Amino acid sequence: MTRDLPTPDTPMKLGTRGSPLALAQAHETRDRLSAAFDLPQDAFEIVVIKTTGDRVIDRPLKEIGGKGLFTREIEEAMLGGEIDIAIHSMKDMPVLQPEGLVLDTYLPREDVRDAFVSPHVTSLAELDEGAKVGTSSLRRKAQVLVKYPHLEVVEFRGNVQTRLKKLDDGVAACTFLAMAGLNRLDRADVATAAIAPEVMLPAVAQGAIGIERRSDDTRTADMLTAIHDEVTGQRLAAERAFLAALDGSCETPIAGLAELDGGTLRLRGEVLRPDGSEALSDDQTAPIEDGADLGREMAMKLLEQAGPGFFDWRD
Numbered sequence: 570m571t572r573d574l575p576t577p578d579t580p581m582k583l584g585t586r587g588s589p590l591a592l593a594q595a596h597e598t599r600d601r602l603s604a605a606f607d608l609p610q611d612a613f614e615i616v617v618i619k620t621t622g623d624r625v626i627d628r629p630l631k632e633i634g635g636k637g638l639f640t641r642e643i644e645e646a647m648l649g650g651e652i653d654i655a656i657h658s659m660k661d662m663p664v665l666q667p668e669g670l671v672l673d674t675y676l677p678r679e680d681v682r683d684a685f686v687s688p689h690v691t692s693l694a695e696l697d698e699g700a701k702v703g704t705s706s707l708r709r710k711a712q713v714l715v716k717y718p719h720l721e722v723v724e725f726r727g728n729v730q731t732r733l734k735k736l737d738d739g740v741a742a743c744t745f746l747a748m749a750g751l752n753r754l755d756r757a758d759v760a761t762a763a764i765a766p767e768v769m770l771p772a773v774a775q776g777a778i779g780i781e782r783r784s785d786d787t788r789t790a791d792m793l794t795a796i797h798d799e800v801t802g803q804r805l806a807a808e809r810a811f812l813a814a815l816d817g818s819c820e821t822p823i824a825g826l827a828e829l830d831g832g833t834l835r836l837r838g839e840v841l842r843p844d845g846s847e848a849l850s851d852d853q854t855a856p857i858e859d860g861a862d863l864g865r866e867m868a869m870k871l872l873e874q875a876g877p878g879f880f881d882w883r884d
């Protein structure tokens with residue numbers, strides 16, 4: 570340690586959004602830190618920060634646009650010294666962080682799968698022509714339409730409670746939620762079924778919590794090594810290299826999942842046309858330490874197969 574550990578008088582400040590899921594993730598981080606250093610919980614202070622994405626709830630995210638819709642205010646608070654670390658769902662994080670910030674600490678990954686949620690049916694295959702599927706995820710939309718072009722995808726924003734209410738109100742016949750989020754909220758009961766990655770490949774980094782810090786804050790860097798999960802780091806290195814090489818933004822339907830089997834890393838990747846008219850996928854293995862190279866190579870191969878214009882909107 571280059572400096573003293575936090576105390577209740579000088580707590581470490583954990584920045585987070587205020588959604589129930591974000592708070593659950595912040596609490597998990599605090600619990601892991603307090604256990605690792607045998608510190609009381611009040612040596613850590615959870616600071617809730619409202620982001621643009623939280624404030625604007627009446628429009629589709631892609632209309633508000635701009636990078637870091639859910640992170641900008643949090644990262645500014647960290648650069649300004651108001652908080653020491655920021656806790657994020659890694660699947661929402663861009664591959665590059667602003668100057669002065671580092672994001673390389675990951676907690677052990679939760680369930681990576683998507684959940685299918687419906688009060689009416691147990692799978693998409695049971696839905697009739699024209700039935701409405703609620704999702705605001707471009708990936709899930711494209712994945713649904715590739716297999717079930719006769720279904721209609723409608724915009725579906727909001728937290729778990731809001732989305733369940735919308736299903737009750739008949740706005741859509743079904744929706745998808747990440748199993749990880751449901752588990753962290755202790756709401757796995759909401760899932761009608763967990764969808765195997767073979768059926769719906771999850772988003773890059775789904776189920777992983779990442780902790781961001783200032784690059785010059787060595788005390789915090791030292792502390793975070795105690796709660797970092799190496800395997801999650803190796804998996805995300807491959808998945809995020811895949812995403813980075815695809816130049817993936819929130820506006821490109823991309824899926825990717827790395828898994829370890831002994832000393833081998835298996836990466837599955839998928840890119841889709843936004844209208845769901847085509848999907849390209851790959852499945853390869855490499856030694857664990859070559860995960861990032863594998864991610865890059867897979868991205869290059871899929872980009873070449875896709876050709877120009879593949880990701881263009883055809884709404």
Ligand SMILES: NCc1[nH]cc(CCC(=O)O)c1CC(=O)O
Binds near residue numbers: 778
């Ligand atoms: N984009 C929203 C978001 N970001 C992370 C999660 C779930 C938790 C996770 O994947 O870690 C969710 C909700 C969802 O997809 O159901």
